[in-house]
Amino acid sequence: MVNTHMAQRDWRYYLNRGIIHFILLFAVLFYLLPLIVMVFTSFKTMDDIRAGNLISLPTEWVVDAWVKAWSSACTGVKCEGVEGYFWNSVAIVVPAVLISTAIGALNGYVLTKWRFRGSEIFFGFLLFGCFIPFQVVLLPMAQTLGWLGLANTTAGLVMVHVVYGMAFTTLFFRNFYVNIPDELVKAAHLDGAGFFTIFWRILLPISGPIIVVTIIWQTTQIWNDFLFGVVYGSGETQPITVALNNLVNTSTGVKEYNVHMAAAIIAGLPTLLVYVLAGKYFVRGLTAGSVKG
Amino acid sequence: MAALDIEHVRKVFGGKTEVLKDINISIDDGEFLILVGPSGCGKSTLLNSIAGLEDITDGVIRIGGQDVSRKSPKDRDIAMVFQSYALYPSMNVRQNISFGLEIRKIPKEEINTEVDRVAKLLQIEHLLDRKPSQLSGGQRQRVAMGRALARKPAIYLFDEPLSNLDAKLRVEMRTEIKKLHQNLGTTIVYVTHDQIEAMTLADRIAVMKDGILQQFGSPQEIYDEPNNIFVAGFMGSPSMNFVPTPVQKEGGMLVAKLTTLEGTTFSLPLGDRGNVLGKYEGKQVILGVRPERISNVSADGNPEDSIVLKSKAGVVEPTGPDTLVHMNLNGIEVNCRVDPDYKVKTGDPLEVIMDLSKAVFFDKDTEARIV
Numbered sequence: 001m002v003n004t005h006m007a008q009r010d011w012r013y014y015l016n017r018g019i020i021h022f023i024l025l026f027a028v029l030f031y032l033l034p035l036i037v038m039v040f041t042s043f044k045t046m047d048d049i050r051a052g053n054l055i056s057l058p059t060e061w062v063v064d065a066w067v068k069a070w071s072s073a074c075t076g077v078k079c080e081g082v083e084g085y086f087w088n089s090v091a092i093v094v095p096a097v098l099i100s101t102a103i104g105a106l107n108g109y110v111l112t113k114w115r116f117r118g119s120e121i122f123f124g125f126l127l128f129g130c131f132i133p134f135q136v137v138l139l140p141m142a143q144t145l146g147w148l149g150l151a152n153t154t155a156g157l158v159m160v161h162v163v164y165g166m167a168f169t170t171l172f173f174r175n176f177y178v179n180i181p182d183e184l185v186k187a188a189h190l191d192g193a194g195f196f197t198i199f200w201r202i203l204l205p206i207s208g209p210i211i212v213v214t215i216i217w218q219t220t221q222i223w224n225d226f227l228f229g230v231v232y233g234s235g236e237t238q239p240i241t242v243a244l245n246n247l248v249n250t251s252t253g254v255k256e257y258n259v260h261m262a263a264a265i266i267a268g269l270p271t272l273l274v275y276v277l278a279g280k281y282f283v284r285g286l287t288a289g290s291v292k293g
Numbered sequence: 294m295a296a297l298d299i300e301h302v303r304k305v306f307g308g309k310t311e312v313l314k315d316i317n318i319s320i321d322d323g324e325f326l327i328l329v330g331p332s333g334c335g336k337s338t339l340l341n342s343i344a345g346l347e348d349i350t351d352g353v354i355r356i357g358g359q360d361v362s363r364k365s366p367k368d369r370d371i372a373m374v375f376q377s378y379a380l381y382p383s384m385n386v387r388q389n390i391s392f393g394l395e396i397r398k399i400p401k402e403e404i405n406t407e408v409d410r411v412a413k414l415l416q417i418e419h420l421l422d423r424k425p426s427q428l429s430g431g432q433r434q435r436v437a438m439g440r441a442l443a444r445k446p447a448i449y450l451f452d453e454p455l456s457n458l459d460a461k462l463r464v465e466m467r468t469e470i471k472k473l474h475q476n477l478g479t480t481i482v483y484v485t486h487d488q489i490e491a492m493t494l495a496d497r498i499a500v501m502k503d504g505i506l507q508q509f510g511s512p513q514e515i516y517d518e519p520n521n522i523f524v525a526g527f528m529g530s531p532s533m534n535f536v537p538t539p540v541q542k543e544g545g546m547l548v549a550k551l552t553t554l555e556g557t558t559f560s561l562p563l564g565d566r567g568n569v570l571g572k573y574e575g576k577q578v579i580l581g582v583r584p585e586r587i588s589n590v591s592a593d594g595n596p597e598d599s600i601v602l603k604s605k606a607g608v609v610e611p612t613g614p615d616t617l618v619h620m621n622l623n624g625i626e627v628n629c630r631v632d633p634d635y636k637v638k639t640g641d642p643l644e645v646i647m648d649l650s651k652a653v654f655f656d657k658d659t660e661a662r663i664v
Contacts (some may be wrong), residue, residue: 183379186346187440191393192367201392205383 042066042262048255065258069234069266073189073259075246078235087242089223091154092239093270096161102168103162104214105207109199111170112177113185123174129167137164146231152234160232161222168221171212176210177203186220212281221269240267295342296322296480297448302352304338304504311336313349314504320497323478329491330501331527337452339501340484344450345369357447372441373450376457378424378433381657382563386412386436387421390443393549411439414473431462438473448466449485467493492516501556517651522660525581525653531617534587534627536580537657540573547571549580549654553604554621561600561649569664570654579655584617586648587629598650606643618643 037054042065044058052059071081110116141160142151150156180203182218188198229239244267248260275282297320304313312335320326328336342345343354345366354362361369372393380389387408394404394443398639400483412418415435425433434454443448454470455463471494474481485491491498492512500507500515508520519525525533538549540563547567548560561580563570570578607619607626609631619628620643629645637643 162312181377181379183375183377185382186344187373187375187379188381188392189346190344190366190371190373191440192396193392202381253562 001049020275023182038261038265042069042258044258046254046256048212064264065256066266067255069247069259069263073247073256074250074251075243076235082243082247082266083238088154088233088237089239089241089270092157092161092229093219093222094167095223097215098159099158100162100165100218101211102213103166104173105204105211107166107170108173108175108177109203111174112140112180113182113198113203114195118208121201123170126167126170129164130171134164138227138231142231152232152237154233157228157232157237157239160228161218161225163265164228165218165221169215172210172214172217173207176207180206190285193231209281213279216274216278216282219274223271243267296320296324296357297326297351297482298355298358299339299343300353300355300412301349302339304335304342304344304347305350312504313342313382316352316506318499318506318509320480320482323480324496325480325494326482326497326499327491327495328482328499328501329486329527330507333503335504336484336486336499336501338504340373340450340452340482343448343482344371344373369458370447371450372444372446372448373452374437374441374454378457380424380433380436380440382425385422385424386417386428386439389436393440393444393482407443411443414442415439423451430458431466433490434458434466436654438470438522440476447480449479451481453484455485456487467548470494472660475562488530491553492528498528498630500527502527518583519653520662522581522655525655525662529583531566531584531628531630533581533583534625535579535655536582536622536624536625536627538580538623539577540570540575542574547574549578551580551602551622553602554606555646557603559600559602561647562597564649566664573663577657579657579660581653581655581662582647582649583651584628584630585615586625586651587627587647588648589631592626597616597646599646601644601646603644606637606639606641609637609639618645620645625643 003159007038033055035166035239040055041049043050043061043063044059045062045064048059069081070083072079073081075082075085105128111119140177145151145156145160148156150159183248184202185198188202223239224241225239226241231244233239233242244263247263297318298328299318301314302313302316305311318326328339330336338347343356345361345364345588349362352362353360356371363378381392384392386397390408390411391404394407399407411416411535412421414470415438417435417439420428420432420436425436428436433601434457437454451470455466458466466489470483473479473573474494481491483494495512496508497511498512500513502523508515508524510518511558515524515528519528519533524605526535536551538561539545540549542548543560547570548562549563551559551561553559602620604620604622608623609619610617613633615630616633616635616637618631620624620629621627629643631637631645655661656663
C-alpha cells in the first residue's frame with residue numbers, strides 16, 4: 001500500500017511541484033526585472049548604456065555614477081549630489097516616526113482601555129483622517145506652519161508628518177489593544193497601578209509586533225513622501241525624494257541614466273532595508289490578533 | 294464585625310437600564326459568599342462594584358466597617374481573581390505575584406518572602422520563572438490566586454475563576470479553594486453561574502436574577518426553603534419538579550390532587566400546611582418537590598408525610614449512582630430519582646414513594662413560596 005502510494009506520488013507530485021516552481025520563478029524574475037535593470041545601469045558607463053541593451057550586464061563595473069549621484073550630481077542649480085538631502089530625510093523621518101508612533105500608542109491605549117463618553121465618535125473622526133487626501137490639507141497646513149513659524153523648517157515637516165501619521169498609528173494601536181483583554185488592565189488597576197504604570201509595565205511590553213508594524217509603515221510613508229516635502233521644505237530642508245525629482249528633471253546636458261538610477265536606488269534603500277530587516281515582524285504583526293494571556 | 298456590607302445598592306446604566314436593584318447583603322469576617330445567577334443577572338456587576346471597577350448609582354458598600362463606595366479600587370483592600378486569570382503576559386510568575394507589592398513600595402526582601410510563602414502555599418514554586426504562556430490552565434489559575442493571596446487583603450473577589458477549566462480540573466480546584474478558605478479563614482466573594490459550585494463552597498449564597506436579589510441565605514436554606522420558583526429551579530440538578538395542583542377539602546382535611554396519565558388520582562394530605570394553604574382552597578397552587586424525594590425507597594422521616602404513587606415509567610436515564618425516571622403527574626413530566634438496582638424500563642409499571650416532608654408550595658401567579 002505504502003509503496004504504490006509513494007510510486008503514484010512520485011511523478012505527479014514532482015510534475016506539480018515543477019510547474020509551481022516554474023511559475024513562481026517567472027513571477028520573481030518579472031518583479032525583480034526593474035530592480036535588476038536599475039542596478040545594472042547604475043554600474044555602467046554612459047558609453048556602455050548607449051551600446052548595450054537594458055538587461056545586459058555591464059561590460060565594466062564602475063561606481064562612478066554612484067559617487068556622482070551621492071556627492072556631485074546637479075539637483076537644480078546646486079551640484080552637490082543627494083547626500084545632504086539624504087540626511088535631511090533621515091532628520092525628518094526619525095523624529096516623525098518616533099513621535100507619531102508614541103502618540104499612536106497612547107491614543108490607542110486611551111481609546112480602548114480608558115474609554116470616555118464619545119470616545120468611539122472621537123475615534124471615528126480620527127479614522128476619517130486616514131482618508132483625507134494630502135492635497136486637501138496643503139493650504140491650511142501651510143498657513144498653520146506660517147503662524148507657528150515653522151515654514152520651510154525640518155521641524156515643520158516633522159510636525160506635518162506626525163499630524164498626518166497620527167490617524168494611522170492610532171488606528172494600528174487601537175486595533176491591537178482592543179484585542180487585549182480588559183481584565184489585564186483591571187487586574188493592574190487593583191494591584192495599584194496607575195494610568196502610565198499600566199501602559200508602561202503591562203501594555204508596552206506586549207506591543208512589540210504592532211510597534212514594528214507602525215514603525216515600518218510610518219518610515220515608508222514619510223521617507224517616500226514627495227508632496228509635503230516639495231511644498232513645505234525649502235532648498236535646505238528638502239527630503240531626498242524632492243532632490244531625486246530635481247536631479248532627474250535637470251534638463252541641461254545629457255541624461256545620465258546611470259546617475260539617475262544610482263540616485264533612485266539610494267533614495268529607495270532605507271525603506272528596502274527596513275523591510276528586509278523587519279519584514280517578517282511586519283507580516284507577523286499584521287496577523288497577530290490577540291496576545292494569549 | 295461585618296467584613297462586607299452592601300446596603301441599598303443600585304446601579305443604573307445610561308440613566309434607564311437598572312442592572313442592580315436595591316441589593317442588601319452582609320457577611321461576617323471569614324465567610325464565603327457566593328453570588329449566583331444566570332448570565333445577565335448582575336452578579337458580575339455587583340462584584341465589580343465591590344472591587345470599585347464600576348461605580349454604583351446609589352447605596353453604600355462597606356468593607357470592614359469602612360465606607361468604600363467612592364474609593365478607588367486600589368484603596369479598598371481587596372484582591373481579585375479574574376475569569377481569564379489576567380496574568381501579565383510579559384512577566385514571569387514571580388513578577389506577576391510581586392507586581393502589586395512592588396507598586397505598593399514594599400521592601401524587596403519582604404516581597405521575596407511573600408512570593409515564596411504564596412508559592413509554597415499553592416505549590417507553584419517550580420513555576421516561578423515561567424511565563425504565563427508556558428503554563429497550563431490549572432497552573433495559570435493557581436498563579437492568579439497567588440497574585441491575590443500575596444497582598445493579604447481584607448476580601449478576596451473571585452469572578453467565575455473555574456469556568457475556563459475542564460470538568461475534572463474544575464472539581465479539583467473547587468476542593469482546593471475550599472481547603473484554602475478553611476485554612477486561611479479569609480473572606481471571599483465568589484461569582485459563579487454553577488449552582489454546584491455555589492452549594493459546595495458557600496457559607497452564604499446570594500441568588501440573583503434581573504438585578505434583583507432573590508434570596509440570601511445558607512446553602513441549605515436556599516435548597517430547602519427557596520423563596521420562589523426561580524430559586525427553587527436554579528439550585529439543584531436535576532431541577533425541582535413543579536406540578537400545578539388543585540387544593541381541595543377531602544374528609545375535613547385539605548389535600549392536593551395528583552392525577553397520573555392513566556387517570557388515577559392521588560390525594561396528598563397537606564397536614565399542617567393546610568393552615569396556610571386554606572385560602573387557596575378550590576384554587577391551584579404549584580407543588581415543588583425535588584427528584585430525590587420521589588424514589589423507590591422511602592426517605593427518612595415521618596411516614597405520614599409520604600404517599601405511594603403508581604403509574605407508568607416514562608423516559609429512563611441511568612446516571613450511575615442513581616437512575617432518573619420520568620412520570621406524568623397533572624400533565625407535567627416529573628423527574629424521580631430511583632435506586633439503580635430498581636430495574637424499570639420505559640412503559641413498565643412504576644411504584645414510587647413521594648416524600649412530602651420537604652415539599653414546598655408556590656403561588657401560581659406571584660411564583661413566591663407559600664409554605
